[in-house]
Amino acid sequence: MFGRTGKPGDKPHEKRPDMRPEKRPSIKAHALTSLIAEDVHILGDVYFVSGIRIDGRVTGNLIGRAVQGQPLALLVLSEKGCIEGTVSCGDAVINGTVVGDMDVDHCLQLQSQSKVSGSIRYRHLQMDMGASVRGQLFKADDRAPEAMAAMPAEVSGPLTSAVCEAEVAAL
Numbered sequence: 001m002f003g004r005t006g007k008p009g010d011k012p013h014e015k016r017p018d019m020r021p022e023k024r025p026s027i028k029a030h031a032l033t034s035l036i037a038e039d040v041h042i043l044g045d046v047y048f049v050s051g052i053r054i055d056g057r058v059t060g061n062l063i064g065r066a067v068q069g070q071p072l073a074l075l076v077l078s079e080k081g082c083i084e085g086t087v088s089c090g091d092a093v094i095n096g097t098v099v100g101d102m103d104v105d106h107c108l109q110l111q112s113q114s115k116v117s118g119s120i121r122y123r124h125l126q127m128d129m130g131a132s133v134r135g136q137l138f139k140a141d142d143r144a145p146e147a148m149a150a151m152p153a154e155v156s157g158p159l160t161s162a163v164c165e166a167e168v169a170a171l
Contacts (some may be wrong), residue, residue: 016143038080048073054081054096061100062088072106079113094131101135 032051036042040056047063051074054062062083063074072090076081081096088103095111101118108122111129117141121138 032074032076032124036081048075048089050074051076053078054083056080057084059084062087062089066090066105077114079111104139150158 002086005011015138027156029039032053034048034050034052036046036052036056036058038055042056042058043060045061046061047065048054049065050070052062052120053076054066055078062075062085064075065074075087075091075092075094077090077094077096077098079095082099085095086097086100086103090105091107092102092104092117093109093111094114096114098114098116102116103121104120106124107124108120110116110125110127110131110133112128114128114131115134116132117134119135119138120133121140123138123139123140127133130171
């Protein structure tokens with residue numbers, strides 16, 4: 001009665017094969033090789049391979065490229081950072097502002113101060129309390145990697161550089 005777990009006939013304290021803990025996807029930690037500092041504003045597309053941390057502002061697309069034998073391209077956007085453009089990478093940790101669509105191949109973490117205005121395609125998502133998304137979420141699977149093509153071109157409402165300027169000015 002009390003203290004018994006499992007099915008009748010199970011030996012006490014014996015683990016059954018169906019009781020294995022579930023392995024959760026995670027972002028592989030590796031060195032961030034590039035930094036866009038708080039006082040930097042880049043106009044144009046940014047391409048990166050390993051990892052990049054953005055504390056400043058990027059007006060343009062951010063593209064993380066996969067390299068054979070390397071971990072997935074990692075984007076870390078701090079609470080001070082702002083991106084106006086499309087984001088495409090392997091893993092992302094977002095705590096700042098993104099105005100544009102996001103395509104994250106593996107894990108996306110939206111931390112408590114993140115603000116995303118645009119559609120997001122992801123495989124695994126972790127969203128903290130306080131994070132906001134204004135757009136659509138698309139869960140990717142191995143059978144439909146073209147889900148990003150089905151995303152709307154834009155989200156209704158004012159998604160201009162004023163959003164980033166207001167966020168940066170508030171900091």
